[in-house]
Amino acid sequence: DIQMTQSPSSLSASVGDRVTITCQASQDITNYLNWYQQKPGKAPKLLIYTASKLATGVPSRFSGSGSGTHFTFTISSLQPEDIGTYYCQQYDMLRLSFGGGTKVQIK
Amino acid sequence: QVQLQESGPGLVKPSQTLSLTCSVSGGSITSGGYYWNWIRQVPGKGLEWLGYIYYDGDTFYHPSLTSRLRISLDTSKNQFSLRLTSVTAADTAVYYCARGVSVSITLFGDVIPRLGWLDPWGQGALVTVSS
Secondary structure (H helix, E strand, O other): OOOEEEEOOEEEEOOOOOEEEEEEEOOOOOOOEEEEEEOOOOOOEEEEEOOOEEOOOOOOOEEEEEEOOEEEEEEOOOOHHHOEEEEEEEOOOOOOEEOOOEEEEEO | OOEEEEEOOOEEOOOOOEEEEEEEEOOOOOOOOEEEEEEEEOOOOOEEEEEEEEOOOOEEEOHHHOOOEEEEEEOOOOEEEEEEOOOOHHHOEEEEEEEEEEEEEEEOOEEEEEEEEEEEEOOOEEEEEOO
16 A cells, blocks of 8 residues: 655645645655645545646646655645645555645634 | 536445445546546545446455445446445545546556546535444
């Protein structure tokens, strides 16, 4: 099994701040990594696929990078509507697995 | 655009079978290149992928659930379904259905199809296991 470790588990930042979340895979997953946003009470929404590609309609303040075992997700300028929990997900193996999530709040 | 909607009982008794259906609109469930997935989330916790059925009927389940989980297609209704047997309180969760995109990955020098990302998702259905 591939374990996905996200950090931090939660963060609080001010509007306009740059926010960075990391995801560490337990083994090399090339760039087979996606990022999702889950707003409170809602289903997850795809933001980034294949480590760095922006999904359709997603604002350009969201970005992703990384390869191998270390990945980064960035919000360049945090907006009030960005509050929620962010998850990474690997697809190197048939069995998909998600990171534990990072809860983002506004300070 | 494609939309998914879960439906089914919100309360199931322990040891019984949990059954949910995902209705797909805006596209055919038999369109090539898509995997149809179930994911669950215990309230306040993270996401757990359960399994998929490919458009051709091929299935793959989470190793911890292979003895209890079945996913099936109903092409006449453009739906797919989940059946989870012998449920316990640990199966209480919000259950999501989601479309999975097929991608090509390189494995030991061979290019093979693989489930990639999940998009879109249904709104989710809370199922509580309790007597």
